[in-house]
Amino acid sequence: MRSKVITWSVLAVLVLGVVPLFVSDTFVLRILTEAIMWIGLAITFDVLAGYTGYLNFGHGAFFGIGAYTTAIMMVRANWPFTTALLAAALVTAICALVAGIPTLRLRGAYFAIATWALSLAIQQLALILTITGGPDGMRLPPFLDPVYFFYLMLGVVSATFFLLWYLLERAPFGLKLKAIREDELGAQSLGLNPTRLKIQAFVLSAIPTGILGGIYAYWITFIDPASTLSDLVSDQALVMVVFGGMGTLIGPVIGALLIFSFKTIFWAYLSNFQLLYLIILGAVIALSVVFLPNGLWGTIRNRKNRRGGPKKNQESLSRDAEADKKSETKSALAAELKACTQKDGVK
Amino acid sequence: MMATPLLELKSVTKTFGGLTANNQVSFKVQPGEIVGLIGPNGAGKTTLFNVISGYYAPSHGQILFKGKDISGKPPYELAALGIGRTFQVVKPFPGLSVLENVLIASFLRYPKRAQAEEHAWHILEITGLADRAEVSAAGLTLAGRKRLEIGKALALEPSFLLLDEVVAGLNPTEVDLTIELILKVRDQGVTILIVEHIMRVIMQICDRLAVLNYGEKIAEGTPAEISSNPAVIKAYLGETAA
Numbered sequence: 001m002r003s004k005v006i007t008w009s010v011l012a013v014l015v016l017g018v019v020p021l022f023v024s025d026t027f028v029l030r031i032l033t034e035a036i037m038w039i040g041l042a043i044t045f046d047v048l049a050g051y052t053g054y055l056n057f058g059h060g061a062f063f064g065i066g067a068y069t070t071a072i073m074m075v076r077a078n079w080p081f082t083t084a085l086l087a088a089a090l091v092t093a094i095c096a097l098v099a100g101i102p103t104l105r106l107r108g109a110y111f112a113i114a115t116w117a118l119s120l121a122i123q124q125l126a127l128i129l130t131i132t133g134g135p136d137g138m139r140l141p142p143f144l145d146p147v148y149f150f151y152l153m154l155g156v157v158s159a160t161f162f163l164l165w166y167l168l169e170r171a172p173f174g175l176k177l178k179a180i181r182e183d184e185l186g187a188q189s190l191g192l193n194p195t196r197l198k199i200q201a202f203v204l205s206a207i208p209t210g211i212l213g214g215i216y217a218y219w220i221t222f223i224d225p226a227s228t229l230s231d232l233v234s235d236q237a238l239v240m241v242v243f244g245g246m247g248t249l250i251g252p253v254i255g256a257l258l259i260f261s262f263k264t265i266f267w268a269y270l271s272n273f274q275l276l277y278l279i280i281l282g283a284v285i286a287l288s289v290v291f292l293p294n295g296l297w298g299t300i301r302n303r304k305n306r307r308g309g310p311k312k313n314q315e316s317l318s319r320d321a322e323a324d325k326k327s328e329t330k331s332a333l334a335a336e337l338k339a340c341t342q343k344d345g346v347k
Numbered sequence: 348m349m350a351t352p353l354l355e356l357k358s359v360t361k362t363f364g365g366l367t368a369n370n371q372v373s374f375k376v377q378p379g380e381i382v383g384l385i386g387p388n389g390a391g392k393t394t395l396f397n398v399i400s401g402y403y404a405p406s407h408g409q410i411l412f413k414g415k416d417i418s419g420k421p422p423y424e425l426a427a428l429g430i431g432r433t434f435q436v437v438k439p440f441p442g443l444s445v446l447e448n449v450l451i452a453s454f455l456r457y458p459k460r461a462q463a464e465e466h467a468w469h470i471l472e473i474t475g476l477a478d479r480a481e482v483s484a485a486g487l488t489l490a491g492r493k494r495l496e497i498g499k500a501l502a503l504e505p506s507f508l509l510l511d512e513v514v515a516g517l518n519p520t521e522v523d524l525t526i527e528l529i530l531k532v533r534d535q536g537v538t539i540l541i542v543e544h545i546m547r548v549i550m551q552i553c554d555r556l557a558v559l560n561y562g563e564k565i566a567e568g569t570p571a572e573i574s575s576n577p578a579v580i581k582a583y584l585g586e587t588a589a
Contacts, residue, residue, distance in 0.1 A: 172454045172463065179440055179451045186438030189400060190499060191426035191455035 006165070006248060013158045020147045029146040031264055033153050033219070038240065038260045040157035040212050042252035043164055045237035047205040050247030051168055052198060053181030058115035060233030061122045062206040066213025067228040070132060071138040074218070081143070085214045092210025093203050100202040104195060107184070113179065116231065123229040137224025140217055142231050149219040154217065160208040165249055167204070177201055178247070239281065243288050245295025254297055351414045353507055354399070359408035361391075361398050368394040369399045370562040371408070376507075381529070381539045383549045383570075386559035387582060392542045393435055395559065396511050399540070400432040401425045411505070420480045426455060431505030433496040435542070436470045441485035444478055448484050448495055452502035467502060474528065475540040490521045497528065508532065510541040514548050526552055550574070558582065 016032070023029060041063065048056045067087040073084035103114045126132040168174030179187040180194050185192060217223045236259070245253020259281070265275045292299050349566055352375035353487065361369040368391045372489045376382045384392050399410060404419035411417065417425060424431075438443055440448050449470050453463040471477040474494045477521070479487065487495060493513050500508055514522050522545070529552060543549050549556065556573045558566040560582040566573055 072417035165478075170460070172458065172460055172531075175443070175447055175451050176454065178443060182440035182442050183438045185402070186434065186440070188402075189426060189432050189438075189452070190452040191423050191503060192451070193423045195422070 006162075009158075009161065009165075013154065014152055017151075020150055026146050029150050033146070033150045035257060035264075036153045036157050037151075037212055037216060037262045038190050038236070039253050039256040040153070040160055040208060041233065041237045042240040042244070043157075043161055043249055044205045044209045044212075045234075046246060046249060046252045047164060047168065047177075047201050047242050049238065049241055050245075050252070051174060051181065052201045054104070054198065055075045055112040055238065056202070056205070057112050057231060057238075058103075058119040058122075058273070059205070059209060059237055060231055060235075061115075061119035061229060062092050062096065062209040063213040063216070063233050064119075064122065064126070064223075064225075064229035065095050067212030067217035067223045068126060068132055068138070068213075069210070070214035070217045071140050071223055074140055075138055076131065081218055083216075085211060088210050088214035089207050092206050092213075096206035097199065100199045101195075104198040104202060116234075119124045119229070119231060119234065123225050126225040126229055133224075134162050135225065137222060137227075138217075138219045140223075142221045143218060149215065153212075153219075156208065156211055161253070164204075166300055168249060173197075173200075181247070184297040203268040224263075239285055241295075243285065243292075243295055243298070245297035245301075248295070248301070251295045251297035255295065258296075350377060352411075353380075354540070355411040355414075356399070357409040357411070359395070359405045359410060361403055362406045368534075368560075368562050369398065369405075372559070372562075372564050373408075374557045374564060374567055376540055377468055378409035378506075378538050379533070379536065381533055381541065383551050383553035383556040384425045384540060384542045384559065385544075385546075385549060385556055386565075388469060389561075390559040391562040392559055393511060394562075396432065396509055396542060398432060398541075400509055408473060426503050426505075429504075429506040429511065431500035431503045431507070433500050433511055435512055435515075437489075437492045437496045439484035439487070439492050439495055441483065443484055444481050444513075445484055445487065445491075445495060446471065446480040449476075449498050449502050452499040456504050469503045470498050473501065473531070475524070486531075490517050493517065493525070494528075497525075497532075501532065505537060508537050508539045510539060510543075512542055512544065514545050515542055519550060522548065 016036070043061070045056065045059050048059075052103045068086040069091040070084045071079070073079040073087050074081060079087070085324065099115075099118055103111055103118065106114050127135050132138065168177070168242065174193055176187075176197055179190065179192060179198055213228060216228070220227075230301050240255035240259045241252045242255070243259060244253065245251025262281075263277065266273070270276070289293065294302060354376040356373050356375075358371040358373050359369055360367065360371055372391075372395060374382075375433050384395065386392055389564070394403065398405050401417070401422040401424070409416055409418050412425075412428060414428065417428065417430075420428075440451070443451075446464075446467055449467040451464055452540070453466045453470070457463040457466050468477065468480070471480055474497060476491065476494055476498060479491065484492070484495060493516075497513055500510075513529075514525050517525060525549060529539065529541070541549075541553065553570055556568065556570055557564055558565075558573060558576075558579050565578045565582060566576045
């Protein structure tokens, strides 16, 4: 099944690659470019959420940091786009490293809250600084070539996908992250250093996100704190990943495509019912959490190789049984020792 | 007896606020031995395990492993040094298969996936889990999960193994199989420190015993010496029985 995924992915990239040869409609290209970008944001979100078990609400902040670094380098320092984009990758990596060291010591909801607060802080920072243009945002030198951005986005996102697929599904790294997700304390006794692995995952997830932010900034030519640094980016990525299936890489791709198409169709044809979009989205998420806890792809895959089974129930049942047996053992202890002392006497 | 003990505890004390879980515990484990750590409930056995395996830093005292001070080192460093452990409340990675569980531990000595997989299969053969390799770890029986727990620790190729109640809760046949496994591991040169409540097991496999009560070591010696030690009998059965 694994090699099938690669075959299908390569095929999908090739098909997408010839699209601009036949489609000259700027609107269609633009929609496709944005869809690909969301796939990128969803799969990078999955590195932490699905594989490592940490919900990072600062994901959008990495996107914004990448966008702002690119914009600042191009506008204030007159750097060319490619160099500015490299700077964006570097700055995002450093930010992830600095932010990860304290926050990744936290677990569960505390990590989510800390990263959320951190992303709000960065948004506020962008609002008050002059170098970022404050609330007015920044205008980048316009470069209006939809085909260029389509290929750039496709190239970066597919490279990210194949890299993550290799690291998370083929190399030991993915299994190590999963071990941390399943039981962080237990993983330590097997020689895994959770803090180091989590920081590696954090940086791995942040770098492509920052690059995507940089491409987005140059592509859209205007950024402000509301568009690139709000929690919307993290929230949407979360929804796509949960709906598609966490910890599978394929699930987030499917989730991103479905949610993004839904959003686009709604905005294009039913723009009078904006409110309805959020209500429907909310309902879809609530329903998928209840009925498809493993997401679309996770559910399909489990049905295929029926390995998942009724995990939770079995687990808690046998845990009870274990507890019962333990109390039995302990009450029988004294009697047993007595028997031993009589039997063995002086050996 | 021998030159350097594999493990040496020098008056190890662990306190939690005002509670003293281990008080000035000292003992030695020689290479190749199976040492049992026994004591009534709440005696501080599991706490001592957590201190030795790096989950807690000792409040006072020193832990020497192969003559080197390891007090306060994190569990993953100790794993690299050759200390493997199991948990009383077993810690499988429930969402992963049995093979993947062991594979994760195998990466410590075999960083390349192909070698790690070969090693993991070898461990599954030894622990009798090979036929359930592809099953989710959550789907194993208690006996299976206790074996998996041992398997994961063995996959680290430890020179010293800490076993925390790996027999408790198993039926007599499973107990015998586990005893067999432990002895086999010892014969391959692994030194073992074991906490166990089932005295039949302790008496059968241990070369020496250390007894804890209220966090303090009250006795140390061969199983025969311990079973006739008045202080131990008193600790287990109370004043009148002694």
